[in-house]
Amino acid sequence: MRPDQIATAITNALVMGGAQWLVATIVAFLPALWTMTLILHLGRPYVLRTLRRCGLRLGADIWWMSYVIMRDAVLLLTFAFSWVFFAPNIVTNDALPITGPLAALCLLLALAVKLSRRVDDDVMAYRLATVFLVLGATLYYGALVFAVEATSQPYLAGFGAAFTSNTNPLVAQIIMYVSMVGVVLVAGWLFVRASLSANRTMAPRLKAGQPPVTKEPTPVAR
Amino acid sequence: MTTNQLTQAIISGINAGGEQFLEGTLAAALPIIWLAILGLQLGRPYILDMIDRFTLRLGADLLWLIYVALRDLLIVSGVVMSFMFFFPDVVTTDQLPLTGGLAAVCLFGVLLVKLVGDPDHNLRDFRIVSGLLGLGSIFYFVPYVLGVQANAVTQGSWAAVSMFLVTNSNPSWAVGIGYVSIALMAILGAIAAGYTLVTGGRAEAQEPASK
Numbered sequence: 001m002r003p004d005q006i007a008t009a010i011t012n013a014l015v016m017g018g019a020q021w022l023v024a025t026i027v028a029f030l031p032a033l034w035t036m037t038l039i040l041h042l043g044r045p046y047v048l049r050t051l052r053r054c055g056l057r058l059g060a061d062i063w064w065m066s067y068v069i070m071r072d073a074v075l076l077l078t079f080a081f082s083w084v085f086f087a088p089n090i091v092t093n094d095a096l097p098i099t100g101p102l103a104a105l106c107l108l109l110a111l112a113v114k115l116s117r118r119v120d121d122d123v124m125a126y127r128l129a130t131v132f133l134v135l136g137a138t139l140y141y142g143a144l145v146f147a148v149e150a151t152s153q154p155y156l157a158g159f160g161a162a163f164t165s166n167t168n169p170l171v172a173q174i175i176m177y178v179s180m181v182g183v184v185l186v187a188g189w190l191f192v193r194a195s196l197s198a199n200r201t202m203a204p205r206l207k208a209g210q211p212p213v214t215k216e217p218t219p220v221a222r
Numbered sequence: 223m224t225t226n227q228l229t230q231a232i233i234s235g236i237n238a239g240g241e242q243f244l245e246g247t248l249a250a251a252l253p254i255i256w257l258a259i260l261g262l263q264l265g266r267p268y269i270l271d272m273i274d275r276f277t278l279r280l281g282a283d284l285l286w287l288i289y290v291a292l293r294d295l296l297i298v299s300g301v302v303m304s305f306m307f308f309f310p311d312v313v314t315t316d317q318l319p320l321t322g323g324l325a326a327v328c329l330f331g332v333l334l335v336k337l338v339g340d341p342d343h344n345l346r347d348f349r350i351v352s353g354l355l356g357l358g359s360i361f362y363f364v365p366y367v368l369g370v371q372a373n374a375v376t377q378g379s380w381a382a383v384s385m386f387l388v389t390n391s392n393p394s395w396a397v398g399i400g401y402v403s404i405a406l407m408a409i410l411g412a413i414a415a416g417y418t419l420v421t422g423g424r425a426e427a428q429e430p431a432s433k
Contacts, residue, residue, distance in 0.1 A: 021236060
Protein backbone atom coordinates (compact mmCIF):
# COMPACT_ATOMS: atom_id res chain seq x y z
CA MET A 1 0.00 0.00 0.00
CA ARG A 2 1.37 3.41 -1.01
CA PRO A 3 1.80 6.29 1.51
CA ASP A 4 -0.90 8.37 -0.23
CA GLN A 5 -3.36 5.45 0.10
CA ILE A 6 -2.61 5.18 3.81
CA ALA A 7 -3.07 8.95 4.15
CA THR A 8 -6.43 8.70 2.34
CA ALA A 9 -7.51 5.84 4.56
CA ILE A 10 -6.59 7.73 7.74
CA THR A 11 -8.33 10.91 6.50
CA ASN A 12 -11.50 9.01 5.58
CA ALA A 13 -11.38 7.12 8.85
CA LEU A 14 -11.04 10.31 10.88
CA VAL A 15 -13.94 11.99 9.04
CA MET A 16 -16.27 8.97 9.00
CA GLY A 17 -15.11 7.68 12.38
CA GLY A 18 -15.50 11.17 13.86
CA ALA A 19 -19.09 11.38 12.60
CA GLN A 20 -19.89 7.91 13.97
CA TRP A 21 -18.15 8.79 17.24
CA LEU A 22 -20.28 11.94 17.59
CA VAL A 23 -23.50 9.97 17.06
CA ALA A 24 -22.28 7.17 19.36
CA THR A 25 -21.43 9.72 22.07
CA ILE A 26 -24.88 11.31 21.83
CA VAL A 27 -26.51 7.88 22.00
CA ALA A 28 -24.30 6.93 24.96
CA PHE A 29 -25.23 10.11 26.86
CA LEU A 30 -28.96 9.92 26.17
CA PRO A 31 -29.64 7.32 28.93
CA ALA A 32 -27.83 9.61 31.37
CA LEU A 33 -29.90 12.59 30.23
CA TRP A 34 -33.15 10.59 30.38
CA THR A 35 -32.34 9.44 33.92
CA MET A 36 -31.51 13.01 34.99
CA THR A 37 -34.75 14.25 33.41
CA LEU A 38 -36.83 11.68 35.28
CA ILE A 39 -35.08 12.11 38.62
CA LEU A 40 -35.32 15.91 38.52
CA HIS A 41 -38.99 15.83 37.48
CA LEU A 42 -40.02 13.19 40.01
CA GLY A 43 -37.92 14.80 42.77
CA ARG A 44 -40.13 17.90 42.92
CA PRO A 45 -41.77 17.01 46.29
CA TYR A 46 -38.34 16.65 47.89
CA VAL A 47 -37.17 19.98 46.46
CA LEU A 48 -40.34 21.69 47.76
CA ARG A 49 -39.83 20.14 51.19
CA THR A 50 -36.26 21.49 51.35
CA LEU A 51 -37.44 24.89 50.08
CA ARG A 52 -40.02 25.21 52.86
CA ARG A 53 -37.29 25.02 55.45
CA CYS A 54 -35.36 28.01 54.12
CA GLY A 55 -35.52 30.78 56.66
CA LEU A 56 -34.93 33.53 54.14
CA ARG A 57 -36.76 34.27 50.88
CA LEU A 58 -33.42 34.73 49.08
CA GLY A 59 -32.21 31.22 49.84
CA ALA A 60 -35.57 29.73 48.83
CA ASP A 61 -35.56 31.69 45.56
CA ILE A 62 -32.00 30.60 44.69
CA TRP A 63 -32.84 26.98 45.49
CA TRP A 64 -36.07 26.94 43.45
CA MET A 65 -34.54 28.85 40.53
CA SER A 66 -31.56 26.48 40.34
CA TYR A 67 -33.89 23.48 40.42
CA VAL A 68 -36.24 24.80 37.73
CA ILE A 69 -33.41 25.86 35.41
CA MET A 70 -31.64 22.54 35.76
CA ARG A 71 -34.81 20.46 35.40
CA ASP A 72 -36.11 22.25 32.33
CA ALA A 73 -32.69 22.63 30.69
CA VAL A 74 -32.02 18.90 31.03
CA LEU A 75 -35.47 18.15 29.59
CA LEU A 76 -34.87 20.43 26.62
CA LEU A 77 -31.34 19.08 26.07
CA THR A 78 -32.60 15.49 26.12
CA PHE A 79 -35.10 16.36 23.41
CA ALA A 80 -32.45 18.27 21.45
CA PHE A 81 -30.04 15.32 21.57
CA SER A 82 -32.85 13.02 20.42
CA TRP A 83 -32.53 14.53 16.95
CA VAL A 84 -30.42 11.49 16.00
CA PHE A 85 -33.64 9.44 16.01
CA PHE A 86 -35.06 11.57 13.20
CA ALA A 87 -32.15 11.20 10.75
CA PRO A 88 -33.09 8.40 8.31
CA ASN A 89 -29.47 7.51 7.46
CA ILE A 90 -28.46 7.18 11.10
CA VAL A 91 -31.61 5.23 12.01
CA THR A 92 -31.00 2.77 9.17
CA ASN A 93 -27.23 2.34 9.63
CA ASP A 94 -26.65 2.62 13.38
CA ALA A 95 -27.89 0.43 16.21
CA LEU A 96 -30.46 2.63 17.95
CA PRO A 97 -33.51 1.75 20.06
CA ILE A 98 -36.35 1.40 17.55
CA THR A 99 -38.78 3.22 19.86
CA GLY A 100 -36.38 6.15 20.34
CA PRO A 101 -38.41 8.52 18.09
CA LEU A 102 -41.59 7.76 20.07
CA ALA A 103 -39.70 8.49 23.29
CA ALA A 104 -38.58 11.81 21.81
CA LEU A 105 -42.20 12.59 20.86
CA CYS A 106 -43.25 11.89 24.48
CA LEU A 107 -40.52 14.30 25.64
CA LEU A 108 -41.87 16.98 23.30
CA LEU A 109 -45.40 16.35 24.58
CA ALA A 110 -44.16 16.81 28.15
CA LEU A 111 -42.48 20.04 27.04
CA ALA A 112 -45.72 21.12 25.32
CA VAL A 113 -47.66 20.53 28.56
CA LYS A 114 -45.11 22.66 30.41
CA LEU A 115 -45.37 25.43 27.80
CA SER A 116 -49.16 25.47 27.59
CA ARG A 117 -50.10 24.91 31.23
CA ARG A 118 -48.67 25.89 34.59
CA VAL A 119 -47.17 22.54 35.55
CA ASP A 120 -45.78 23.88 38.84
CA ASP A 121 -49.23 25.06 40.01
CA ASP A 122 -51.68 22.76 38.22
CA VAL A 123 -51.63 19.23 39.70
CA MET A 124 -53.32 17.66 36.67
CA ALA A 125 -50.80 19.25 34.30
CA TYR A 126 -47.94 17.93 36.44
CA ARG A 127 -49.48 14.46 36.33
CA LEU A 128 -49.89 14.66 32.56
CA ALA A 129 -46.24 15.69 32.10
CA THR A 130 -45.20 12.85 34.44
CA VAL A 131 -47.17 10.30 32.42
CA PHE A 132 -45.52 11.46 29.17
CA LEU A 133 -42.05 11.33 30.72
CA VAL A 134 -42.53 7.88 32.27
CA LEU A 135 -44.00 6.54 29.03
CA GLY A 136 -41.12 8.00 26.99
CA ALA A 137 -38.50 6.64 29.39
CA THR A 138 -40.06 3.16 29.28
CA LEU A 139 -40.07 3.19 25.48
CA TYR A 140 -36.44 4.31 25.46
CA TYR A 141 -34.96 2.12 28.22
CA GLY A 142 -36.78 -1.08 27.21
CA ALA A 143 -35.40 -1.15 23.69
CA LEU A 144 -31.97 0.16 24.74
CA VAL A 145 -31.25 -2.29 27.57
CA PHE A 146 -32.79 -5.46 26.14
CA ALA A 147 -32.04 -4.94 22.43
CA VAL A 148 -29.22 -2.48 21.57
CA GLU A 149 -27.06 -3.28 24.62
CA ALA A 150 -27.83 -7.02 24.76
CA THR A 151 -26.38 -8.37 21.50
CA SER A 152 -24.19 -10.77 23.52
CA GLN A 153 -27.26 -12.55 24.94
CA PRO A 154 -28.45 -15.29 22.54
CA TYR A 155 -31.87 -15.70 24.22
CA LEU A 156 -32.59 -12.00 23.54
CA ALA A 157 -31.57 -12.26 19.88
CA GLY A 158 -35.16 -12.17 18.58
CA PHE A 159 -36.12 -9.21 20.74
CA GLY A 160 -32.85 -7.50 19.87
CA ALA A 161 -33.36 -7.94 16.13
CA ALA A 162 -36.92 -6.61 16.34
CA PHE A 163 -36.18 -3.58 18.53
CA THR A 164 -32.85 -2.40 17.06
CA SER A 165 -33.19 0.12 14.25
CA ASN A 166 -30.51 -1.20 11.86
CA THR A 167 -31.70 -4.83 12.09
CA ASN A 168 -35.34 -3.89 11.50
CA PRO A 169 -35.00 -0.86 9.23
CA LEU A 170 -38.48 -0.93 7.67
CA VAL A 171 -40.33 -0.76 10.99
CA ALA A 172 -37.72 1.69 12.29
CA GLN A 173 -38.39 4.05 9.37
CA ILE A 174 -42.16 3.76 9.81
CA ILE A 175 -41.90 4.57 13.54
CA MET A 176 -39.51 7.41 12.75
CA TYR A 177 -41.80 9.01 10.15
CA VAL A 178 -44.92 8.59 12.33
CA SER A 179 -43.08 10.21 15.24
CA MET A 180 -41.78 12.94 12.93
CA VAL A 181 -45.34 13.78 11.90
CA GLY A 182 -46.26 13.90 15.60
CA VAL A 183 -43.31 16.20 16.35
CA VAL A 184 -44.25 18.50 13.45
CA LEU A 185 -47.89 18.67 14.63
CA VAL A 186 -46.96 19.41 18.25
CA ALA A 187 -44.29 21.94 17.22
CA GLY A 188 -46.76 23.57 14.80
CA TRP A 189 -49.39 23.80 17.53
CA LEU A 190 -46.83 25.39 19.89
CA PHE A 191 -45.86 27.86 17.14
CA VAL A 192 -49.48 28.87 16.45
CA ARG A 193 -50.16 29.15 20.17
CA ALA A 194 -47.10 31.41 20.71
CA SER A 195 -48.11 33.59 17.72
CA LEU A 196 -51.69 33.96 18.98
CA SER A 197 -50.44 34.79 22.44
CA ALA A 198 -48.09 37.44 21.04
CA ASN A 199 -50.91 38.89 18.91
CA ARG A 200 -53.22 39.04 21.90
CA THR A 201 -50.73 40.92 24.07
CA MET A 202 -48.92 43.10 21.52
CA ALA A 203 -51.49 43.89 18.79
CA PRO A 204 -53.61 46.30 20.88
CA ARG A 205 -50.51 48.35 21.69
CA LEU A 206 -49.43 48.41 18.03
CA LYS A 207 -52.93 49.55 16.93
CA ALA A 208 -52.84 52.39 19.39
CA GLY A 209 -49.35 53.32 18.17
CA GLN A 210 -48.05 53.37 21.70
CA PRO A 211 -44.60 52.23 22.73
CA PRO A 212 -44.49 49.40 25.24
CA VAL A 213 -45.22 50.63 28.71
CA THR A 214 -42.50 50.22 31.30
CA LYS A 215 -43.47 50.57 34.88
CA GLU A 216 -41.85 53.25 37.00
CA PRO A 217 -39.78 51.69 39.74
CA THR A 218 -41.59 51.82 43.05
CA PRO A 219 -39.86 54.21 45.45
CA VAL A 220 -38.46 52.53 48.48
CA ALA A 221 -38.23 53.87 51.99
CA ARG A 222 -35.03 55.81 52.60
CA MET B 223 -5.11 -4.75 2.39
CA THR B 224 -7.15 -2.20 0.42
CA THR B 225 -7.64 1.47 1.34
CA ASN B 226 -11.27 0.76 2.21
CA GLN B 227 -10.34 -2.12 4.53
CA LEU B 228 -7.78 0.04 6.32
CA THR B 229 -10.38 2.84 6.65
CA GLN B 230 -12.91 0.45 8.17
CA ALA B 231 -10.28 -1.00 10.52
CA ILE B 232 -9.34 2.46 11.79
CA ILE B 233 -13.03 3.42 12.19
CA SER B 234 -13.70 0.25 14.20
CA GLY B 235 -10.64 0.96 16.33
CA ILE B 236 -11.69 4.56 16.99
CA ASN B 237 -15.25 3.62 17.94
CA ALA B 238 -14.47 0.54 20.02
CA GLY B 239 -11.55 2.29 21.73
CA GLY B 240 -13.60 5.43 22.34
CA GLU B 241 -16.48 3.48 23.86
CA GLN B 242 -14.20 1.48 26.13
CA PHE B 243 -12.36 4.67 27.12
CA LEU B 244 -15.68 6.33 28.04
CA GLU B 245 -16.84 3.34 30.08
CA GLY B 246 -13.39 3.04 31.68
CA THR B 247 -13.48 6.72 32.64
CA LEU B 248 -16.93 6.31 34.21
CA ALA B 249 -15.78 3.21 36.09
CA ALA B 250 -12.69 5.07 37.32
CA ALA B 251 -14.75 8.09 38.46
CA LEU B 252 -17.41 6.08 40.31
CA PRO B 253 -15.24 5.20 43.39
CA ILE B 254 -14.50 8.92 43.79
CA ILE B 255 -18.23 9.73 43.54
CA TRP B 256 -19.03 7.01 46.09
CA LEU B 257 -16.40 8.29 48.53
CA ALA B 258 -17.64 11.87 48.14
CA ILE B 259 -21.26 10.75 48.77
CA LEU B 260 -20.24 8.84 51.89
CA GLY B 261 -18.12 11.76 53.09
CA LEU B 262 -20.99 14.22 52.69
CA GLN B 263 -23.53 11.90 54.33
CA LEU B 264 -21.25 11.20 57.29
CA GLY B 265 -20.22 14.88 57.48
CA ARG B 266 -23.78 16.04 58.24
CA PRO B 267 -23.14 16.65 62.00
CA TYR B 268 -20.13 18.81 61.10
CA ILE B 269 -22.24 20.93 58.73
CA LEU B 270 -25.04 21.28 61.30
CA ASP B 271 -22.50 22.26 63.93
CA MET B 272 -21.10 24.92 61.61
CA ILE B 273 -24.56 26.25 60.79
CA ASP B 274 -25.19 26.89 64.49
CA ARG B 275 -22.16 29.17 64.58
CA PHE B 276 -23.43 31.50 61.84
CA THR B 277 -24.47 34.93 63.05
CA LEU B 278 -26.37 35.66 59.82
CA ARG B 279 -29.36 33.58 58.72
CA LEU B 280 -28.38 34.11 55.06
CA GLY B 281 -25.00 32.42 55.50
CA ALA B 282 -26.57 29.49 57.34
CA ASP B 283 -29.25 29.05 54.66
CA LEU B 284 -26.72 29.18 51.83
CA LEU B 285 -24.33 26.72 53.52
CA TRP B 286 -27.17 24.25 54.11
CA LEU B 287 -28.53 24.61 50.55
CA ILE B 288 -25.07 24.18 49.00
CA TYR B 289 -24.48 21.12 51.17
CA VAL B 290 -27.84 19.57 50.27
CA ALA B 291 -27.45 20.38 46.55
CA LEU B 292 -23.92 18.96 46.39
CA ARG B 293 -24.83 15.81 48.33
CA ASP B 294 -27.99 15.07 46.34
CA LEU B 295 -26.50 15.93 42.94
CA LEU B 296 -23.64 13.52 43.65
CA ILE B 297 -26.16 10.78 44.45
CA VAL B 298 -28.04 11.54 41.20
CA SER B 299 -24.71 11.51 39.30
CA GLY B 300 -23.85 8.17 40.90
CA VAL B 301 -27.13 6.65 39.68
CA VAL B 302 -26.68 8.12 36.19
CA MET B 303 -23.08 6.93 35.87
CA SER B 304 -24.01 3.46 37.15
CA PHE B 305 -26.31 2.91 34.19
CA MET B 306 -23.64 0.91 32.38
CA PHE B 307 -24.12 -1.91 34.95
CA PHE B 308 -27.54 -2.56 33.38
CA PHE B 309 -26.21 -3.15 29.84
CA PRO B 310 -25.49 -6.87 29.27
CA ASP B 311 -22.96 -6.14 26.48
CA VAL B 312 -20.99 -3.73 28.65
CA VAL B 313 -20.80 -6.00 31.72
CA THR B 314 -19.68 -8.97 29.64
CA THR B 315 -16.99 -6.92 27.84
CA ASP B 316 -15.56 -4.59 30.51
CA GLN B 317 -13.95 -5.25 33.87
CA LEU B 318 -16.57 -3.94 36.29
CA PRO B 319 -17.43 -4.81 39.91
CA LEU B 320 -19.89 -7.73 39.94
CA THR B 321 -22.44 -6.14 42.27
CA GLY B 322 -22.18 -2.61 40.84
CA GLY B 323 -25.79 -2.82 39.62
CA LEU B 324 -27.02 -3.58 43.15
CA ALA B 325 -24.98 -0.61 44.43
CA ALA B 326 -26.80 1.57 41.89
CA VAL B 327 -30.13 0.20 43.16
CA CYS B 328 -29.12 1.21 46.72
CA LEU B 329 -28.32 4.73 45.49
CA PHE B 330 -31.68 4.92 43.73
CA GLY B 331 -33.30 3.62 46.93
CA VAL B 332 -31.71 6.55 48.78
CA LEU B 333 -33.31 8.94 46.29
CA LEU B 334 -36.67 7.21 46.76
CA VAL B 335 -36.47 7.54 50.57
CA LYS B 336 -35.63 11.23 50.13
CA LEU B 337 -38.66 11.57 47.85
CA VAL B 338 -41.26 9.84 50.02
CA GLY B 339 -39.71 10.51 53.45
CA ASP B 340 -37.65 13.19 55.14
CA PRO B 341 -34.18 11.92 56.08
CA ASP B 342 -32.95 15.38 57.08
CA HIS B 343 -35.52 15.61 59.90
CA ASN B 344 -36.81 12.10 60.51
CA LEU B 345 -34.40 9.78 62.33
CA ARG B 346 -35.89 6.59 60.90
CA ASP B 347 -35.53 7.86 57.33
CA PHE B 348 -31.99 9.06 58.05
CA ARG B 349 -31.07 5.60 59.31
CA ILE B 350 -32.57 3.96 56.23
CA VAL B 351 -30.61 6.31 53.95
CA SER B 352 -27.36 5.71 55.85
CA GLY B 353 -27.98 1.96 55.80
CA LEU B 354 -28.61 1.97 52.06
CA LEU B 355 -25.46 4.02 51.45
CA GLY B 356 -23.45 1.62 53.62
CA LEU B 357 -24.88 -1.41 51.84
CA GLY B 358 -24.32 0.20 48.42
CA SER B 359 -20.71 1.03 49.22
CA ILE B 360 -20.12 -2.59 50.28
CA PHE B 361 -21.70 -3.76 47.00
CA TYR B 362 -19.43 -1.40 45.08
CA PHE B 363 -16.11 -1.36 46.92
CA VAL B 364 -15.73 -5.05 47.87
CA PRO B 365 -15.80 -6.38 44.27
CA TYR B 366 -13.99 -3.27 43.02
CA VAL B 367 -11.02 -3.53 45.39
CA LEU B 368 -10.81 -7.32 45.72
CA GLY B 369 -11.82 -8.06 42.13
CA VAL B 370 -11.25 -5.35 39.52
CA GLN B 371 -8.17 -3.87 41.21
CA ALA B 372 -6.67 -7.16 42.44
CA ASN B 373 -7.31 -9.77 39.76
CA ALA B 374 -3.86 -9.34 38.21
CA VAL B 375 -1.87 -9.88 41.42
CA THR B 376 -3.87 -12.44 43.42
CA GLN B 377 -2.89 -16.12 43.37
CA GLY B 378 -4.44 -19.47 44.25
CA SER B 379 -7.94 -19.50 45.73
CA TRP B 380 -7.86 -15.70 46.09
CA ALA B 381 -7.41 -15.46 42.34
CA ALA B 382 -10.60 -17.51 41.86
CA VAL B 383 -12.47 -15.20 44.25
CA SER B 384 -11.01 -12.19 42.49
CA MET B 385 -12.07 -13.48 39.07
CA PHE B 386 -15.55 -14.25 40.42
CA LEU B 387 -15.98 -10.62 41.52
CA VAL B 388 -15.25 -9.15 38.06
CA THR B 389 -18.03 -9.00 35.48
CA ASN B 390 -16.18 -10.02 32.31
CA SER B 391 -14.60 -13.06 33.98
CA ASN B 392 -17.95 -14.11 35.48
CA PRO B 393 -20.43 -13.11 32.75
CA SER B 394 -23.33 -15.42 33.70
CA TRP B 395 -23.52 -14.04 37.26
CA ALA B 396 -22.91 -10.50 35.99
CA VAL B 397 -25.82 -10.66 33.53
CA GLY B 398 -28.06 -12.32 36.16
CA ILE B 399 -27.28 -9.65 38.76
CA GLY B 400 -27.81 -7.04 36.03
CA TYR B 401 -31.35 -8.34 35.38
CA VAL B 402 -32.14 -8.44 39.11
CA SER B 403 -30.88 -4.85 39.40
CA ILE B 404 -32.99 -3.77 36.41
CA ALA B 405 -36.10 -5.36 37.97
CA LEU B 406 -35.42 -3.64 41.31
CA MET B 407 -34.80 -0.30 39.58
CA ALA B 408 -38.06 -0.69 37.63
CA ILE B 409 -39.99 -1.40 40.87
CA LEU B 410 -38.42 1.56 42.69
CA GLY B 411 -38.98 3.80 39.65
CA ALA B 412 -42.63 2.74 39.48
CA ILE B 413 -43.05 3.56 43.19
CA ALA B 414 -41.47 7.00 42.64
CA ALA B 415 -43.67 7.71 39.62
CA GLY B 416 -46.77 6.47 41.48
CA TYR B 417 -45.94 8.68 44.48
CA THR B 418 -45.54 11.82 42.38
CA LEU B 419 -48.73 11.02 40.43
CA VAL B 420 -50.68 10.63 43.68
CA THR B 421 -49.25 13.77 45.29
CA GLY B 422 -49.25 15.74 42.04
CA GLY B 423 -45.68 16.82 42.72
CA ARG B 424 -46.51 18.46 46.05
CA ALA B 425 -44.50 18.03 49.23
CA GLU B 426 -46.79 15.76 51.20
CA ALA B 427 -44.50 14.65 54.04
CA GLN B 428 -45.64 15.74 57.49
CA GLU B 429 -43.66 18.55 59.02
CA PRO B 430 -42.00 17.52 62.28
CA ALA B 431 -43.22 19.32 65.39
CA SER B 432 -39.72 20.38 66.40
CA LYS B 433 -36.40 20.50 64.61
